[in-house]
Structures are given as structure tokens and as C-alpha cells.
Amino acid sequence: MIAHRRILVVEDDPDTADQLIDSLTSSGYRVDLAASGTEALTRGVAGDYAVITIDRMLPDIDGISVMRQLRDDGVVAPVLIISALGEVDDRVRGLRAGGDDYLVKPFSFVELLARVEALGRRSETIVKETILHVGDLAIDLVSRTASRRGKHIVLFPREFQLLEYLVRNEGCIVSRAMLLQHVWDLHFDPSTNIIDVYVGRVRRKVDDQQAYPLIHTVRGVGYCLRAPG
């Protein structure tokens, strides 16, 4: 498990690299830094990393090419490409279709952590259960129903999908963009507070008149579903 908490950060700008290392380290990751594409190739093959983050614009090799080369060399760790909006082309957008992801600059570090967390989990084995439990919440993946303390919660299909995604990422921060991406399959950052309103309604259905709240707002980023204690 410890081995899976190692992260390779590929970033040529020293300030950005410091900030990345700082926030990842404080979240319990062990971070290695590669300041160029060539260094990334050497380190990527040598170390067993849970996630690799690569800046799109490196001085020597293009970030996407570094990722391709790592794959060719047999590195299976999921990759998070960090790109300026102007550099988001089809190759970058295509990442989300596979097991990888991208993040548009400027980003909040909570969002970065959420995405790295999600990518890291993806490489672990997914438990094949039909009913998931968080605290007194139970969701049935087969009948697509949810209940708290045995009391049925009425949800629209999309609302159930949203709750399922939150439950699957129990204890982790899920950003608005991640929700939009996984629940609606939309790949842009919403400019309005629409996701908040939507989650608000799900939250009312799930948390109103219960012993404790499950869905928590993470200011400025998104949400986290967790049981108390």
C-alpha cells in the first residue's frame, strides 16, 4: 500500500513544482520530481508510482509524448496531464476516455488532490459488491435504490448516479468538474452554480431529518461524502 502512495511530478517550473510537492506531501504522498521529459522517462521506468502528473509544456519533450513513451516502456500508472486551456486539444481531451485525466491551469490544489486521489484509486482493485454502505446509508446498485436506516429515498436516475459516484469516492473530495464529467459525461468546468443547486437537492433528499449529514461541501471545490467519526 505504501508503494502506491508514491507520485512522480513532471514539472519544469521550480515554483509550481514546489507548490505541487508541498500540497501532495502534506496529503501523505511521497513525491519524486522530474524537471524534464528525459528525466521523467528514466524515473518513470525505475519507480513504482501510483500516479504520474505531467506538465503539457516541457522544455524538451511534449507532455503527451512523455506519457506515450512511458506506456511503451510498460509503465501502467495513470497519468494526469496538466495543461493550459489553450493547449487542450483532442489528444488531451481523449485522456478522459482512457484511464487517465487532465487538469486545466490555473487549478486549485484541492481539485488536483481530488483528481490524483481518484486516479490512484482506479489502479486498485474494484470491489464487486451490489450494495454499498456509508454510515446508515445503503445504496443498491442492482435495483438502483437508496435508503437510510431502512427508509427509502426517492431519487431520479441521475440523482442516483450522482449519489453512487459520491459513495464510491467515500471520504474523498469530488470536484464539481469531476461530477459533471462522471455523472453527465460533460468535459468543461461549469461557469454557473448549477452543480451546487443539483447537489443541494440530492442532499436535501439524503440528509434532511437524519441523525447526521453525509454530504459535505468543500468550499470552492466540491463535495465529500463521509460518515461521522
Added chain:
Amino acid sequence: MSGTVSVLLAKTLTSSTFKLALIAIGTFGVIVSVIFSYVYLSTSAYVRGRSDRAIMLEYSSLQGAYERSGREGLLALTQQRMADSSFSGDMYVLADPSLAVLGGNLKVWPPTVTETSGWTEFRAAHRLLNETNRPLIRAMVGTFPSGDRLLVGRDISDLDSFTDLIKAAVISGVALIFVLAGVASILVTRRTVGRIESINATSRAIMLSGLDKRIPLRGSNDEWDRVAENLNLMLDRIETLMGEIKQVSDNVAHDLRTPLTRMRGRLEKAYHGQRVAKDDQWLIGETIGDLDAVLRMFLSITRIAQIESQARKDGFRNVDLVDIASEVVELYDAAAEQDGTRLTVIADREVLATGDRDLIFDAIANLVDNAIKHGRAEGQVVVAAENVDGKPVVSIADDGPGIPTEEYEHVFKRFYRLEHSRYTPGNGLGLSLVAAVARLHGVKIDLLDNSPGLKVKLWFSAIVR
């Protein structure tokens, strides 16, 4: 004034039109020279040939007379020729082997003629004229078996001056053509250079002083006027765009100043005040929120610019607008519920269009968001996806106050806000994004009065099956 004229002349002489004219004149001149030289050479050859034939004819008839009846017969024939009223002025000389003249109309055998047979030319002896002005004689000389020599000649000074005349005419003709063509090309080039100079002068004036100048038209309705017209139209367009850019940057400055001032004030107060953990937490949270708003604004601007650069056409697929519209309605259902708005969707079974799902979703979402925000409280918003006359159409209608007709053309401008206050939430970029997505997809946007309310219709182009 003479300074400007000489500058204009210098520009004329260095202009590309003039260089082209020179090349044309050169080519044309060579062709004309070749043609005229041919005329000259063939004319003089013809004239000489005629006179040579006449001399040869005369020589052979005299030769015949000599062979038939000797010296006397020949001399008799020459006497007869000279006595003839139509005597052409030919020269005859018969001389013995020692070149002593036996008869004819020359007193001595021409001293320069040493040939024994064939053609020769010499200046006739003349007591009144000096060497060069003496008539030029072309003659045929022959020697009989007895050793007697016969010379038959003719004054060809006239022929010579005739060919000289042709030569002079040809040379002066060619020279005249060159001069006329040169003058004509200078005049034409000067006119061109003059027009270009007026365009150049206006361009310089525009660069120096501003976009309000226009290139003057001459009313000649020629290609120069059309060039000037188009340049003026371009200047109009640039002036409008510059105005819009100024408006946009004013708005950006305003929209940035508001959150930045707020953040600064908050931080300054905290800096001078007491450290209270709870207040600091709140302050940091609010500041991050304001910064996010600023960053979102930049993100929206970049996104619109990216869409406008047409870079995303490769993500185009056939999409069902009914699906997208329904998903947008589903996403906004909660927001509508919060506002008490009834949000419904009317749809055909399938409405296919070609495009980028994310972008179309975003555009429709922005319009629905506007309809809910700016529509009547407790009102109704209807999203429709239909095929109208074979064209896929998505329309979003509310029953709110709507917008005045005269504002229709402005609402898609970046940062444009209807109320002209800039203090309500939102950054005025939503409809610009809709407009950019529409342009990328070739979608025509209609704004209609829903009486009451506003109806926005997006006319997609039918897919190619």
C-alpha cells in the same frame, strides 16, 4: 512644389508598373526592329537584284553582238542604244587586252577595275565633282576569248540613296515608337503611382493620428475607386472592432476591479486588525471565492477565444439534440425548482445535428440559465427540440420581461449587460459563448418576442446523411 513633383517622378521611375512598362517596351521594340530590318534588307535586295538583272541582260546582248560580228558589231549596237530616246544611261566600255579603250561612252578604262570577269563597283570619273560625290557605278566585266574586255555598268547612286531613305525611315520609326511608348508609360505609371500615393498618404495619416480618416474617392468608378472603397470599408470595420475592444477592456477592467478592490479592502482590514482564527478563516474563504470568480472570467474569455479559433471542429459527431436538451433540462430542474420556475421540454422523437456535444450542451445550458434567471419568478421556461422544415431547431422560451428589440444585436457582445449596471451576478460572457458556439456550428440565432418574454431559436444545419 518642384520637390513634390521630383519625388513623384522618382517614385514613378522606381515603381513596378514603370518597370513592367519598360520590359514591355523593350520586348515590343526588339520585335519592331526585327520586322523593320527585314523590310529594309529585303527591299534593298530586291532593288539591287532588279538593277543587276538589267545589267546582266544588257551585257549578254552585247556579248551576243560581239560573238556574231566582232568589235564593230558590238560598238554599233552600243551606238544604237545610246542614240535611242529611251536610253537608260548605261555605261559601255570595250577595251583591248592592254585596256586601251576601243569604244563606248567612257574615255578611259576605270583605273580601279582590275577584275577580268564578274561584278565590280567604282566611282565614275567626273571633272566637276570630287571623289565622294561622283556617281557610284555598278558594273559587270567580262573578257572575250580574244582578250578584249567588256564592261557594262549603271549608275546606282539613286538606288543607294533610296535604300538609305528606307534605312532612315526605319530607324526614326523605331526611335519614335520607343519615345512614345516611354512617354505613355511614364504618364500611365504616374497616374497609378499618384493613386497609390494618395492611399499611402491616408494610411500614414491613419497610423499617425487615428482611424477617422478615409481614402478619397475620385468618382471615376474604376478599379482604384473600388480598392479605395474596400479599404475604407475595412477601416470602418476596424474602427468598430477597436471600439468594441475598448468597450470590452473597459468592462474587463471594471469586472476585475470590483472583486480585486473587495479582496484588497478585506485583506487590509485583516492586516491592521487583530488575528482571530475564525475571522481569518472566513476572510481566506471569501478571498479564494473572489479569486475563483476572477479566474473563471479569464477561463471563459480563453474558452470563447478557443471556440472562435475554430480549433474544435475535429470533435464533431452526429448528436441528438433531443438528448442534449433533455439532459440540460434535467440538470437545471433543481435550479428551476428553487426559483419556482416550471421548466419543461418539448421534443420530437429524434433531432439530429452535427457538432460537439460539450459545446452544444454548454450553449443550451447558458440559454436555459438566462431564461430561469431573467424570466418571471414562478414563470415558465420551455425548451424545444424539433425538426422545422427539415432543419434541426432548439428553442428556449421564457415568459419574463424579455428584452427590447433594439438590444437584440448587442446582447451577444462580450461583457454586454442589459441593465448597464454591472453589479448583478454573472460576467456577461454567457451569450458570447453561445454566439461563439453558434458560429463554430454554423447555427443561426433568432431572437423573438415571445409576448411576453424572450424566445431564442437556434437553427442548426441538417446533417449530411
